[in-house]
Amino acid sequence: MSDILDLAWRANAACVGEPTAMFFHDVLSLRAGSTFARERALQHQPVRDALNLCALCPVRTDCLNTAMNAEHGNAAAGRHGIWGGLLPHERAQLANARPPISHGTDAGWHQHRRRSVPFCEPCKAAKRDSEHSWKHRREVNKNQPEQEQTA
Ligand code: SF4
Numbered sequence: 001m002s003d004i005l006d007l008a009w010r011a012n013a014a015c016v017g018e019p020t021a022m023f024f025h026d027v028l029s030l031r032a033g034s035t036f037a038r039e040r041a042l043q044h045q046p047v048r049d050a051l052n053l054c055a056l057c058p059v060r061t062d063c064l065n066t067a068m069n070a071e072h073g074n075a076a077a078g079r080h081g082i083w084g085g086l087l088p089h090e091r092a093q094l095a096n097a098r099p100p101i102s103h104g105t106d107a108g109w110h111q112h113r114r115r116s117v118p119f120c121e122p123c124k125a126a127k128r129d130s131e132h133s134w135k136h137r138r139e140v141n142k143n144q145p146e147q148e149q150t151a
């Protein structure tokens with residue numbers, strides 16, 4: 001995993017102290033046709049236990065985002081273990097379903113934030129611009145004389 005990401009969330013993970021093998025069970029690396037991979041994985045008690053922990057985990061989103069960022073560009077075969085309650089092929093499907101970040105826009109800045117992807121310079125600049133023009137509009141509105149009320 002990348003060291004530029006903040007992994008402080010791990011302290012609150014529901015899987016702290018649990019055996020890592022639960023989350024990296026051999027069955028997860030079988031390239032089962034993705035339609036049945038979850039059903040097949042659920043036949044194994046350690047996998048069921050791991051997914052039950054994920055379902056209750058308070059940092060599930062952080063965990064999933066960390067894996068999605070670290071595995072960016074990988075197909076299912078390049079993804080390993082359970083992260084954020086998802087199996088490797090499910091994260092590959094999610095990656096395909098997510099639209100790419102619209103870099104250089106205010107919307108892109110929010111996509112960075114929601115996905116915990118470090119901000120790029122064009123998105124930081126777009127965010128500064130949009131805040132600047134928002135403040136400017138607020139100042140202009142403040143300085144405008146009150147509209148006269150008409151009956
Ligand atoms: S979502 Fe699952 S794998 Fe991720 S930290 Fe929580 S319990 Fe662990």
Ligand SMILES: [Zn+2]
Pocket residue numbers: 101102103104108109112119120121122123124
């Ligand atoms: Zn960006």
